Amino acid sequence: MTPAQPIPVTIVTGFLGAGKTTLLRSLVQRRQTRRLALLINEFGEVTIDGDLMRAVSNSGDDAEHVRIHDFSYGLIAYGDDERFVPTMLALAARRAQVDHVLIETSGLALPTAVMESLQTPELAAHFILDATLAVVDTPLLLDDRFAQGSSTDNAVADMFGRQLEYADVVVLNKIDDLSEGQLLDAEQRVRACAPNVRFLELAYKAQLDIRLALGLRLHQPTLQAHQHTYTHVRMPGVDASVLADQGRLNGHAHSGLGAHSHGLATHKHFHEQDPGWLSFTLRSQSPQPADKLKQAIAEAAKSEPILRTKGFVRTLEGKRPQLVQGVRTRVTINLDAADAANAAANEAVETDKSELVFIGYHPSRSKVAALLSELTGTNWK
Numbered sequence: 152m153t154p155a156q157p158i159p160v161t162i163v164t165g166f167l168g169a170g171k172t173t174l175l176r177s178l179v180q181r182r183q184t185r186r187l188a189l190l191i192n193e194f195g196e197v198t199i200d201g202d203l204m205r206a207v208s209n210s211g212d213d214a215e216h217v218r219i220h221d222f223s224y225g226l227i228a229y230g231d232d233e234r235f236v237p238t239m240l241a242l243a244a245r246r247a248q249v250d251h252v253l254i255e256t257s258g259l260a261l262p263t264a265v266m267e268s269l270q271t272p273e274l275a276a277h278f279i280l281d282a283t284l285a286v287v288d289t290p291l292l293l294d295d296r297f298a299q300g301s302s303t304d305n306a307v308a309d310m311f312g313r314q315l316e317y318a319d320v321v322v323l324n325k326i327d328d329l330s331e332g333q334l335l336d337a338e339q340r341v342r343a344c345a346p347n348v349r350f351l352e353l354a355y356k357a358q359l360d361i362r363l364a365l366g367l368r369l370h371q372p373t374l375q376a377h378q379h380t381y382t383h384v385r386m387p388g389v390d391a392s393v394l395a396d397q398g399r400l401n402g403h404a405h406s407g408l409g410a411h412s413h414g415l416a417t418h419k420h421f422h423e424q425d426p427g428w429l430s431f432t433l434r435s436q437s438p439q440p441a442d443k444l445k446q447a448i449a450e451a452a453k454s455e456p457i458l459r460t461k462g463f464v465r466t467l468e469g470k471r472p473q474l475v476q477g478v479r480t481r482v483t484i485n486l487d488a489a490d491a492a493n494a495a496a497n498e499a500v501e502t503d504k505s506e507l508v509f510i511g512y513h514p515s516r517s518k519v520a521a522l523l524s525e526l527t528g529t530n531w532k
């Protein structure tokens with residue numbers, strides 16, 4: 152009997168709030184006939200990303216064709232997680248129903264633990280790394296928010312740099328309002344910290360052509376560096392115009408490297424070395440004034456080293472729970488169709504409770520709780 156072809160695995164990495172989950176949701180929607188399995192890892196005790204993903208994939212035949220596995224609080228990467236290998240082996244046992252596995256690492260994880268795990272004989276018999284994609288919040292990159300500076304800046308810059316260091320593909324995301332000049336500037340900055348990147352791709356509103364994301368086969372043993380397909384960076388949209396200066400923004404690095412081989416001595420858990428990264432959850436039993444809460448979260452991110460906020464809240468205005476997304480001081484509170492489906496399915500929000508997860512570098516839980524309580528006039532703890 153011919154052995155089954157290994158299942159390709161794409162790892163999606165990127166700093167907190169870069170847009171990994173949004174990008175995956177868009178890939179799920181554009182997957183056509185591909186049968187996907189998704190492993191979602193988040194840094195917080197409330198699973199939000201997995202629920203959001205379920206909301207887009209639970210319609211029609213999608214539920215059968217898209218399988219989602221959540222790995223919530225405490226898992227920085229999959230390397231040491233006792234559920235990771237069994238989950239992968241269970242997928243391998245269902246080989247006939249899985250065309251591609253997508254793994255989203257948490258915003259504070261390095262992709263190396265997964266890469267190493269895929270190289271162990273147990274998993275290498277069934278899986279092959281297709282590519283590692285690093286998603287970048289481009290406006291923050293251009294605003295020097297991943298540069299060295301304070302201790303928080305340094306921790307962020309280190310994490311950002313290490314995630315890019317192992318990327319085959321860097322996806323410049325959140326570029327909706329950026330000019331071509333800014334994109335070229337962003338490219339130069341990426342190249343400075345990701346010398347091995349093979350492709351640089353543009354995602355408008357976290358939408359990436361699925362052919363630029365899956366099936367890249369960058370780690371096939373026989374593949375040489377110069378055999379890969381040369382892909383022009385296209386501006387997605389109605390006319391899909393091609394960027395003028397293709398020569399500079401094509402992501403084609405003549406590094407001379409063959410398929411990357413990642414040693415087994417690379418870092419697994421970034422914050423084993425840096426325990427300053429913390430997350431905590433705050434809850435309120437009172438309906439929330441949405442505008443004041445939005446302002447309060449932004450204030451908290453200014454006065455405390457909070458880099459990410461997410462959760463669901465009951466607002467005074469809306470009957471249904473609203474999704475809160477904060478990346479530093481940029482905060483949105485809203486409910487779209489997919490989120491509504493999620494909200495209905497989410498046990499945590501069936502009560503009147505509001506629940507927010509905060510992630511930061513040495514943040515003070517009590518100060519954030521006090522600030523939210525003061526600015527919203529409700530009790531948060």
Ligand SMILES: Nc1nc2c(ncn2[C@@H]2O[C@H](COP(=O)(O)OP(=O)(O)OP(=O)(O)O)[C@@H](O)[C@H]2O)c(=O)[nH]1
Nearest residue numbers: 167168169170171172173258324325355356357476
């Ligand atoms: N304007 C704009 N916003 C985006 C884009 N992509 C993502 N966002 C927003 O950025 C926020 C974070 O997106 P996520 O997809 O949750 O980011 P993530 O990388 O999964 O975040 P973590 O799970 O914290 O690591 C959300 O509010 C998204 O709606 C984009 O291309 N443009």
